[in-house]
Ligand SMILES: Nc1nc2c([nH]c(=O)n2[C@H]2C[C@H](O)[C@@H](COP(=O)(O)OP(=O)(O)OP(=O)(O)O)O2)c(=O)[nH]1
């Protein structure tokens with residue numbers, strides 16, 4: 001017999017300082033998940049809007065006032081004794097200096113420091129998501145090497161990652177990866193088969209990306225040191241990616257897209273219903289542009305991806 005555990009709704013803050021650091025607090029030892037670092041926040045009261053709940057919690061726990069927040073990611077997680085739905089929200093404006101009003105330890109961390117900290121198990125996907133760029137540019141098909149390198153040189157590496165769909169097995173790959181490393185561009189590489197992914201030992205590849213057919217054949221998370229993403233066109237595919245313990249998904253097509261004009265678009269509403277709560281950092285793909293980032297966040301995706309609207313030179317790129 002399974003016994004239903006209590007379920008709570010929690011709102012938690014990703015407090016981003018002007019210097020790019022993130023403010024975390026340590027959960028008191030006697031509490032659930034005690035001793036671990038957390039994104040400050042707490043339980044939402046019945047009928048309370050998430051933004052108001054977060055402002056209230058930040059005032060109570062950190063003594064910060066009037067915190068303004070926007071959605072980043074929602075994760076549903078079953079602990080042994082408790083089901084939590086965690087609404088993580090970005091906080092970029094507030095008054096007052098965060099400090100531990102309940103005697104808890106409070107500290108600012110650089111983003112690359114986060115993955116090594118001890119968090120509650122539910123937090124793994126949001127910690128990954130914080131390390132990801134907002135945008136993913138897919139290099140257009142059939143570029144020549146010089147055009148590819150010129151485009152890489154113009155990417156805003158702090159905000160845009162690069163998916164190299166066609167170059168995974170190209171002789172020039174080491175040269176391309178060296179350029180990306182020099183520019184600080186995070187690279188997703190196409191995994192043509194799960195077995196191929198496991199053999200891969202290339203330097204400087206940030207993530208492996210599995211096309212939908214590779215995901216369907218995949219029996220376990222590829223043995224790869226970096227992050228792993230998958231193309232998902234259905235709720236089943238997203239659940240499989242989550243069950244395999246993958247990190248990310250490219251969910252498509254969100255809107256009508258020139259590369260697959262015959263595929264009916266999901267729309268953000270449907271995409272949001274599929275994504276919300278899953279332990280995956282999702283990018284919306286298909287007919288979207290950088291201007292859709294805020295919409296993507298409203299529907300549970302952490303970023304947006306595409307070819308034409310994202311690759312430098314083919315359309316305006318975000319500033
Ligand atoms: N605030 C926060 N809670 C988290 C995170 N990750 C995670 O699994 N949780 C869980 C731990 C708790 O079971 C729950 C948050 O409850 P809480 O104890 O902070 O609630 P609260 O601030 O309202 O505290 P209290 O009034 O009940 O003492 O969510 C996180 O990053 N931040």
Ligand SMILES: [Mg+2]
Nearest residue numbers: 040041042043
């Ligand atoms: Mg709390």
